[in-house]
Amino acid sequence: MKNLLISFVIPSYNEEGNIQPMIEALSRTMTFSRNLYEIIFVDDGSTDGTMDEVREAVLLYPEVEYISFTRNFGKEAALLAGLEYAKGDAVILMDGDLQHPPDLIPQLIRGYEEGYDQVIAKRNRKGDAKLRSALSRLYYWGVNKAVDVELRDGEGDFRLLSRRAVDSLLQLSEGNRFSKGLYSWIGLEQKTICYDNVTRQHGETKWSFKQLLNYAVDGVVSFNTKPLRLCFYAGLVSLILAVAYIAVTLVDIIRHGVDVPGYFTIISAVLFLGGVQLLSLGIIGEYVGRIYNETKKRPHYLIRRTSAEVKGKPLSHAKIRSS
Missing domain, CATH: 3.90.550.10 (Spore Coat Polysaccharide Biosynthesis Protein SpsA; Chain A)
Structure with a gap:
């Protein structure tokens, strides 16, 4: 050679x-x-x-x-x-x-x-x-x-x-x-x-540690869109659970009348749905931010x-x- x-x-x-x-x-x-x-x-x-x-x-x-x-x-x-x-x-x-x-x-x-x-x-x-x-x-x-x-x-x-x-x-x-x-x-x-x-x-x-963490995130979002699909599934599961909860609550109201809403139930629902939404927005934001950086050329x-x-x-x- x-x-x-x-x-x-x-x-x-x-x-x-x-x-x-x-x-x-x-x-x-x-x-x-x-x-x-x-x-x-x-x-x-x-x-x-x-x-x-x-x-x-x-x-x-x-x-x-x-x-x-x-x-x-x-x-x-x-x-x-x-x-x-x-x-x-x-x-x-x-x-x-x-x-x-x-x-x-x-x-x-x-x-x-x-x-x-x-x-x-x-x-x-x-x-x-x-x-x-x-x-x-x-x-x-x-x-x-x-x-x-x-x-x-x-x-x-x-x-x-x-x-x-x-x-x-x-x-x-x-x-x-x-x-x-x-x-x-x-x-x-x-x-x-x-x-x-x-x-x-x-x-x-x-x-x-911060740089290593950012590097790890880069590795996850650079070569797939699965986190975006995860947001979709999380939203879908949340919607199904919410609809099921509404249906069960409605049946209970029809059978037993209106009770005083529970504080724990309200806070749990708000925190759960709010967490899912913020997590989803954060993942979407990662991809949008990368698109923004790419468009600046x-x-x-x-x-x-x-x-x-x-x-x-x-x-x-x-x-x-x-x-």
Whole structure:
């Protein structure tokens, strides 16, 4: 097989202490490979010295490139920018915190050479808190009952994508992106490699509980309309129960006369129906909000600067895609 060009896409947000170790780890891994490679850092509006480290690395390592956003647009936008910028025959997505072991890279490339379009690195939950592991398992069990694609616990962004897989992902231009679902949605031949979970080397995780919760909601509503159907069923069941209650009450009035209405009955009915209505409106609102965001046609991200300015070459392979 001919020599390949491997593009490493690394979204980075406040990863000042991990830039140099990441480059050194990738360089060591690729030293004995016959393949060429490029390392693309996508700075997602970092507020620390991340960009200083990256700019210094660009001067020292010819294979290092970068894209810097005007502000924090989120990891999904960073992944998209990296895929648009990458020009390799295959693209390897990695986090910038060294929790994705570079030692697995030869196995990922070997899977690509075997003909797979997606070679996925799947981690176990070793070292995670028991509560977090239990919640993750519960989430994946529940979400796979609802969504139209299959999501697997432990499979994230750490994977190799063939050029065909990258081009397929770039055809999906929605603004509300959920990459885990998109990887599954495009299909193509897949191979999975398992590895032990690795703890973060420097800094702290950027994912708060609120962000994880929002990410979980994105996974549920991005790939199905079943919650809307659930609203319909809930409304139908509520209507049937209400009609049944009215019928029973009417028969009781006809047989025994009018009694003083019970406080508990009124409050229960109001709270039950009000809860169903608010829940339904919230679910509908999620979809309406996404429709609203899609209709604005805003770009996924805006670029402040790139390594092209330093290296004096045109940014011909990077594009700003509209939502």
